[in-house]
Amino acid sequence: MASFDTNSDLLTVENLQTYFFTDAGVVRAVDGVSFRIAPGETLGVVGESGCGKTVTALSILRLVPDPPGRIVGGRVAFEGTELLALDPERMRKMRGSAIAMIFQEPMTSLNPVFTVGDQIAEGVRLHQGLSRRAAWEKAVEMLRLVQMPDPERRVREYPHQLSGGMRQRVMIAMALSCGPRLLIADEPTTALDVTIQAQILELLVRLKEEMGMAVMLITHDLGVIADTAQRVVVMYAGRVVEEASVRDLFANPRHPYTQGLLDSIPSLEKGAGGRERLKAIPGLVPSLLDLPPGCRFSDRCHLAVPECRAAEPELRQVGAHHRARCIFA
Amino acid sequence: MRGLLKHRGALAGTVLLLTVLAAALLAPVLAPYDPARVPTDLAARSMRPPGREHWLGTDLLGRDLLSRILYGARVSLLVGLAVALLTAALGAGVGLLAGFYAGTIDAVFMRLTDAIMAFPTLVLAIAAVAILDQPGLLALILVLAAVQWTAVARLIRGQALSLREREFVSAAYALGARDLRILVRHLLPNCLAPLLVSTTFGVASNILAEAGLSFLGLGIQPPAVSWGSLLSEGAVYLTAKPWLVIFPGLAISLTVLGCNLAGDGLRDLLGPHPAG
Amino acid sequence: MGLLAFALRRTLQLAPVLLGLTLIVFALQALALGDPVRAAMGQRGDPEVIARIRAEYGLDAPLWAQYGRYLARLLRGDFGRSFRQQVPVADLIVERLPATLRLALAAMGLAVLLGVAAGVTAAVTHGRLADLAMMTVALVGISTPVFWLGMMLILLFAVTLGWFPISGYGEGDWRHLVLPAFTLGGLHVGYIARMTRSSLLEVLREDYLRTARAKGLREGVVLLKHGLRNAALPILTLIGIGLGDLLVGAPLTETVFAWPGLGRLLVAAAANRDLPVVLGATLLFALITVGASFLVDCCYVVADPRVRFAGGRR
Ligand SMILES: Nc1ncnc2c1ncn2[C@@H]1O[C@H](COP(=O)(O)OP(=O)(O)OP(=O)(O)O)[C@@H](O)[C@H]1O
Ligand SMILES: [Mg+2]
Numbered sequence: 001m002a003s004f005d006t007n008s009d010l011l012t013v014e015n016l017q018t019y020f021f022t023d024a025g026v027v028r029a030v031d032g033v034s035f036r037i038a039p040g041e042t043l044g045v046v047g048e049s050g051c052g053k054t055v056t057a058l059s060i061l062r063l064v065p066d067p068p069g070r071i072v073g074g075r076v077a078f079e080g081t082e083l084l085a086l087d088p089e090r091m092r093k094m095r096g097s098a099i100a101m102i103f104q105e106p107m108t109s110l111n112p113v114f115t116v117g118d119q120i121a122e123g124v125r126l127h128q129g130l131s132r133r134a135a136w137e138k139a140v141e142m143l144r145l146v147q148m149p150d151p152e153r154r155v156r157e158y159p160h161q162l163s164g165g166m167r168q169r170v171m172i173a174m175a176l177s178c179g180p181r182l183l184i185a186d187e188p189t190t191a192l193d194v195t196i197q198a199q200i201l202e203l204l205v206r207l208k209e210e211m212g213m214a215v216m217l218i219t220h221d222l223g224v225i226a227d228t229a230q231r232v233v234v235m236y237a238g239r240v241v242e243e244a245s246v247r248d249l250f251a252n253p254r255h256p257y258t259q260g261l262l263d264s265i266p267s268l269e270k271g272a273g274g275r276e277r278l279k280a281i282p283g284l285v286p287s288l289l290d291l292p293p294g295c296r297f298s299d300r301c302h303l304a305v306p307e308c309r310a311a312e313p314e315l316r317q318v319g320a321h322h323r324a325r326c327i328f329a
Numbered sequence: 330m331r332g333l334l335k336h337r338g339a340l341a342g343t344v345l346l347l348t349v350l351a352a353a354l355l356a357p358v359l360a361p362y363d364p365a366r367v368p369t370d371l372a373a374r375s376m377r378p379p380g381r382e383h384w385l386g387t388d389l390l391g392r393d394l395l396s397r398i399l400y401g402a403r404v405s406l407l408v409g410l411a412v413a414l415l416t417a418a419l420g421a422g423v424g425l426l427a428g429f430y431a432g433t434i435d436a437v438f439m440r441l442t443d444a445i446m447a448f449p450t451l452v453l454a455i456a457a458v459a460i461l462d463q464p465g466l467l468a469l470i471l472v473l474a475a476v477q478w479t480a481v482a483r484l485i486r487g488q489a490l491s492l493r494e495r496e497f498v499s500a501a502y503a504l505g506a507r508d509l510r511i512l513v514r515h516l517l518p519n520c521l522a523p524l525l526v527s528t529t530f531g532v533a534s535n536i537l538a539e540a541g542l543s544f545l546g547l548g549i550q551p552p553a554v555s556w557g558s559l560l561s562e563g564a565v566y567l568t569a570k571p572w573l574v575i576f577p578g579l580a581i582s583l584t585v586l587g588c589n590l591a592g593d594g595l596r597d598l599l600g601p602h603p604a605g
Numbered sequence: 606m607g608l609l610a611f612a613l614r615r616t617l618q619l620a621p622v623l624l625g626l627t628l629i630v631f632a633l634q635a636l637a638l639g640d641p642v643r644a645a646m647g648q649r650g651d652p653e654v655i656a657r658i659r660a661e662y663g664l665d666a667p668l669w670a671q672y673g674r675y676l677a678r679l680l681r682g683d684f685g686r687s688f689r690q691q692v693p694v695a696d697l698i699v700e701r702l703p704a705t706l707r708l709a710l711a712a713m714g715l716a717v718l719l720g721v722a723a724g725v726t727a728a729v730t731h732g733r734l735a736d737l738a739m740m741t742v743a744l745v746g747i748s749t750p751v752f753w754l755g756m757m758l759i760l761l762f763a764v765t766l767g768w769f770p771i772s773g774y775g776e777g778d779w780r781h782l783v784l785p786a787f788t789l790g791g792l793h794v795g796y797i798a799r800m801t802r803s804s805l806l807e808v809l810r811e812d813y814l815r816t817a818r819a820k821g822l823r824e825g826v827v828l829l830k831h832g833l834r835n836a837a838l839p840i841l842t843l844i845g846i847g848l849g850d851l852l853v854g855a856p857l858t859e860t861v862f863a864w865p866g867l868g869r870l871l872v873a874a875a876a877n878r879d880l881p882v883v884l885g886a887t888l889l890f891a892l893i894t895v896g897a898s899f900l901v902d903c904c905y906v907v908a909d910p911r912v913r914f915a916g917g918r919r
Contacts, residue, residue, distance in 0.1 A: 096820040122822070123822075126821060127821060158911070440622070440625055443622045443625060448626075448890060452856065452887050455871055455872065456883050456884065456887040459878055560756075568759075568760070568771070571760050575757070
């Protein structure tokens with residue numbers, strides 16, 4: 001078991017296991033995931049669709065839909081507090097104030113029947129005990145902070161009157177309104193137009209600098225990570241397969257899956273403009289109900305040998321701050 | 330687990346309905362007494378509580394309640410089914426035409442049904458009965474069908490509206506098919522599932538409507554017997570002889586419950602149609 | 606678009622419906638008056654009465670002229686005179702209307718309160734025993750004839766337990782209202798519970814509820830403020846339709862409880878073949894239904910901003 005210097009961490013996730021108990025069987029969406037985030041640090045979490053990124057994030061906030069999902073093991077510590085052992089009321093108070101989250105789908109993540117101002121002010125009033133008036137002013141201020149054009153007018157509008165990019169700005173304003181120490185951004189740009197994607201990312205980077213919180217940035221796209229994160233966790237089928245600093249990972253990827261991901265970035269030099277979804281790795285993500293024996297990546301891996309299918313490799317140290325789950329690493 | 334319970338519910342509903350239907354058909358065999366016969370020892374037999382001789386008790390004239398309920402089932406079910414069939418035929422016909430031709434026909438249809446549906450069905454039925462002055466069984470069935478067909482027609486219209494945009498309709502046109510053929514061969518079969526579901530629920534609401542009218546003394550008239558008219562006769566003695574009210578009402582409730590369960594089951598089985 | 610503008614537009618849209626309503630009632634009247642002797646209820650009809658009816662309804666004029674005359678009289682609030690009681694129908698209606706409205710509103714209030722509570726409970730306990738129990742009770746409630754339910758309530762709560770009076774208006778004493786309101790609303794508790802459950806279950810899957818939870822809101826706030834508010838539209842629709850359905854039960858409930866409302870007026874008039882009263886009460890029931898659905902439409906606009914901006918429902 002990996003041991004961390006827990007004291008200096010903002011967030012420690014250790015051997016987290018979150019399963020979904022469905023009619024078809026037990027889906028081990030997150031299966032023994034460990035990582036940590038230091039205060040003020042940006043950690044990138046990458047992996048193909050369905051590998052468990054969102055479920056990991058929801059587990060940290062204890063928002064996994066139950067039923068069918070349940071956190072069945074592991075620990076999550078935030079500033080030394082064991083979140084999984086916290087009573088529900090104290091856990092609730094952490095959400096939105098200490099740890100905030102931005103979701104993948106800006107189009108559906110805002111409540112259609114309330115104005116954006118109401119939705120931002122709601123959290124502020126709850127956590128900071130501001131008056132209705134002061135909370136409303138805070139909402140306008142937050143909209144200005146996220147560079148929403150004409151914030152005094154927009155604050156009174158409903159989500160359906162805003163474009164996708166503007167809605168994501170509202171989500172960011174809402175998440176940051178109570179000054180969280182950790183922001184979980186779950187693919188904040190995937191659903192947006194390419195041009196808007198770059199703007200939102202730049203906004204996130206700038207706000208992070210200004211406010212000094214830590215960010216857990218979830219994405220499909222290694223290119224996004226290169227611009228923003230210090231460290232990266234690569235996930236595959238519910239597991240962490242590689243963890244390294246951004247520099248190490250890009251210079252010297254050790255897991256064949258990471259190498260595949262890197263090869264599939266069209267052109268890193270071209271910048272934010274021309275990225276596409278990952279696609280170059282042959283084969284399909286295996287079903288979590290029907291995983292290959294041994295290494296979970298073995299049936300898509302060009303290096304695979306019989307040994308890979310005999311037993312799953314450990315996540316082992318392959319450099320100073322570099323770990324990978326591959327016998328060739 | 331829920332799926333299983335749902336199926337069990339649908340099964341229970343079907344069994345319930347079949348039982349009631351069988352009881353109605355076999356009434357002459359099953360009924361222990363002649364439902365209309367007033368016994369000679371009337372004084373001794375009038376309004377007897379449920380007991381060994383009369384399982385469900387007797388009414389004012391000493392007639393056996395069980396036998397009357399069994400025979401009443403025939404009229405109640407007949408009205409329920411006949412009105413449902415008429416409603417389905419009328420509703421499907423008008424609904425298909427309105428949905429298929431759209432335009433003016435549809436606009437007139439919508440305004441007309443808007444207006445009819447503004448009247449609470451029972452109120453309209455009461456007014457019609459008052460004007461017809463003691464209608465017989467057939468007239469009663471026609472009155473109920475006249476006030477109940479609009480909901481079915483609306484449902485089928487919606488169905489037809491969306492179906493006419495589908496490829497197979499233009500394909501049929503391309504092959505030279507004519508309107509009538511398209512209506513009957515292509516649209517109608519695709520409306521059958523929702524029609525069946527709504528008809529099942531319809532039987533329930535027709536039985537309730539008949540019972541309501543008869544309870545008010547405006548439906549089935551003596552000497553004919555229906556569950557509603559039994560309730561009407563018994564209501565006067567509600568506090569003193571409650572069985573006269575309890576048992577006919579149970580018969581209605583169980584039958585309607587059966588229809589609703591079967592309807593829910595059919596709807597699940599045939600796909601998500603907004604019926605009922 | 607503001608509520609006022611919306612209300613105005615809906616009112617204009619109502620015109621054809623109102624015209625249709627009156628046309629239907631007029632058609633019934635024309636049908637009945639085709640044989641004025643019978644219509645006058647005198648199987649022993651004397652020629653004088655018949656002549657008076659002919660003159661009053663202008664039966665010698667063409668139908669369209671009769672309809673025009675009918676509309677003109679309605680607009681003046683003239684619903685004709687009762688054949689039986691020789692008083693204006695409008696007076697009878699005005700006398701009976703408050704009792705019916707009181708009963709209908711109490712019944713709907715009760716149905717909404719109980720139905721929404723049961724539906725929310727069922728949705729939150731989705732698939733578990735409480736859900737199943739709620740839905741079973743709702744289904745049984747839907748399957749019970751209104752008037753029979755009323756009589757069973759009388760047997761249990763009035764005769765056996767003696768908590769409430771058996772029947773009557775009781776000069777507005779609330780205890781007289783309880784059983785009739787339960788009777789009339791009972792059916793709708795079931796409908797509203799089922800609708801609340803299914804639409805809330807749909808809303809519970811929405812992303813914005815997760816957002817609300819991620820904000821740190823209490824579960825109750827998430828469900829009742831963010832959830833129910835979004836599930837409200839289909840429930841409102843049902844209430845709009847339900848008010849019409851509720852009035853279906855009014856003649857029955859009022860008869861069971863000897864409640865001096867419009868429904869009993871209608872039933873008694875129907876039994877007596879008092880045509881003007883029957884038609885007047887029938888028309889009024891329809892007007893109440895239309896009025897109720899108009900109010901519900903306005904609630905729509907308040908409840909959902911998207912409807913407001915789209916400028917109407919559907
Ligand atoms: N409510 C649920 N019920 C059953 N299985 C679920 C549920 N939610 C997620 N899963 C399973 O968990 C796995 C991980 O899902 P997750 O949403 O975390 O993927 P992801 O990495 O965020 O993918 P994406 O990039 O598409 O967002 C998926 O395979 C999915 O099948
Ligand atoms: Mg995701």
